[in-house]
Amino acid sequence: MQVLLLIGRRIAATVPVLIAVALIAFVLLRISSGDPVAQLAGDNATPEAIAAIRARLGLDQPMIIQFLQWGWRVLHGDLGTSIVSGTPVLRLIGQHTAPTIAVSLMTMLVSVVIGVPLGVYAAWRRGGIVDQLTSVMTTAGFAVPTFAVGYVWIYLLSMQAGLFPVQGYVPLSGGVGRFLWHLTLPVLTLSFVYIALIARVSRTSLLEVMSDDYVRTARAKGLPERTVIFRHALRNAAVPIVSIIGIGVALLIGGVVITESIFNLPGLGRLTVDSVMARDYPVIQAVIIVFGGVYVLINLLIDLSYAAFDPRISLS
């Protein structure tokens, strides 16, 4: 009961953040150049007709009322209608989520599976060849733009070696093999900076705990090195690693926008860029809310997971 209450309090704490996200999305739309009423009314509209449309859309109300009305609709799942296609934005977003989720989850999986062991090994064999290579790779990972990584992979693995398709997306229903085959290059591209990030944090946080007393104690009582690292050191180094994964979600979402554009994946990133080109504001607004919400949700889950990794951290 106590725990449930605390989890509830944590969830409640995300509400102001979500309101702030919604407010930003709302304001971004309002400052946009171009009057939606003038667009709807056409060139020959009389001032009375314009005023009528304005009143119908609620745009004659004070800004705060407009925000509340809009927020109320968003809470009911009404994110508006695309100006370009006339499709409800929610349906449009639903149609584009699968590729984005596929790329993001795969990238996260690949990055953790490669990044954590790499960082652990680098810390364990400090100054060794793996450590030095990791150090070079992490420095490079932060300096190379995602799209450049993408084109290097396209050049090497697609154009030269002919191993993977240059572009395109095959849904899971089109066969697991083909699905993964098309996702390989996007995931390799996006995970580059993420592996660097996770490996670097894993390395430093493991190095930090390796000099702690309990690690020395574990070694002194003759535990094998493997047990010392995995049972004693890594467990204690887990919190910074998990939290960087949370921070990295924003990075990941940003990267998805670019990766989808390079590899022509029909995901949310692609939808965003296309909407910006077409000035389809309701869609842009909705995408911000969705991505902001996902970010807040993932960080909430990570927050709650701390207690599982480190019993010393209580949920209060």
Added chain:
Amino acid sequence: MSVIVAASPTAAPKRTRSLPRIFRSKAVLFGSIVLGVLILIAIFASVLGVVDPAAVQPRLRLKPPSAAAWLGTDHLGRDVYSRLVYGSRVSLLVGGVVALLAVVFGALLGLISGAVRWVDGLLMRAMDGVMAIPAILFAVAMIGALGADLVTICIAIAIPEIPRVARLVRSVVLTVREEPYIEAAVSMGTRTPTLIARHMLPNVLAPLIAQATYIASSAILIEASLSFLGIGMPDEVPSWGNMMANARLVFQVKPLLMLLPGLCIVLTVFAINRIGDGLRDLLDPRLAKSVGRLK
């Protein structure tokens, strides 16, 4: 008031002495030299043997390097070398302006938040909201709303960076706030603005400068990404990002057109990151020790 002013000269000689120490770090020295050369190239772009970077010559499309066009021409017959040289201006300008904007506004919000208790909660929730929106997405949306020009691009990239700066400054202020000299200043009746400017700001300057370098390099990457997505600087203005965007069309036949501006971006960002890493190690001896153990 006069007491506070009199206290400042003691801080001055310390600052000048620490300058050479910064350049003793190999990372800072390397980064500064590379960045210095890049800045010189950007300033003196017009006298570096360039031709008009926007001059379209349809008959000279996609030519290999020659005496006339040192690095060849792009898909519209424009001189690649000249575009690379002029492209440095956009990247460095965006990096510098964004870092400045983010640091000034972030520091201001952080100082206020740390020093004035009642705005703290409100301001920090707003900052959390901004942080929840991925930087590129925010920039894309804002440019989508306002159109792409240099000022909008800089502001759009700077706003998502502000919360990080504000949090950094706020955390320093919260620690400093408990120091006896702050208590002393408060008991002497120092007004809040003076307290912030004279007693709190000097403490956050060093970590702020390190943070600024990371903001600059990430701004350069984001600007390039925006251009690459086709929503950055207009095509007439040569930038490394839109050179790469143009190179997408002919990537299969001319990968070099993608590679050269890509390398320019990597070099610039790498140089700035080296400065940042070097500064961070100098500022945080604990971290520097763990890096030092590497050798």
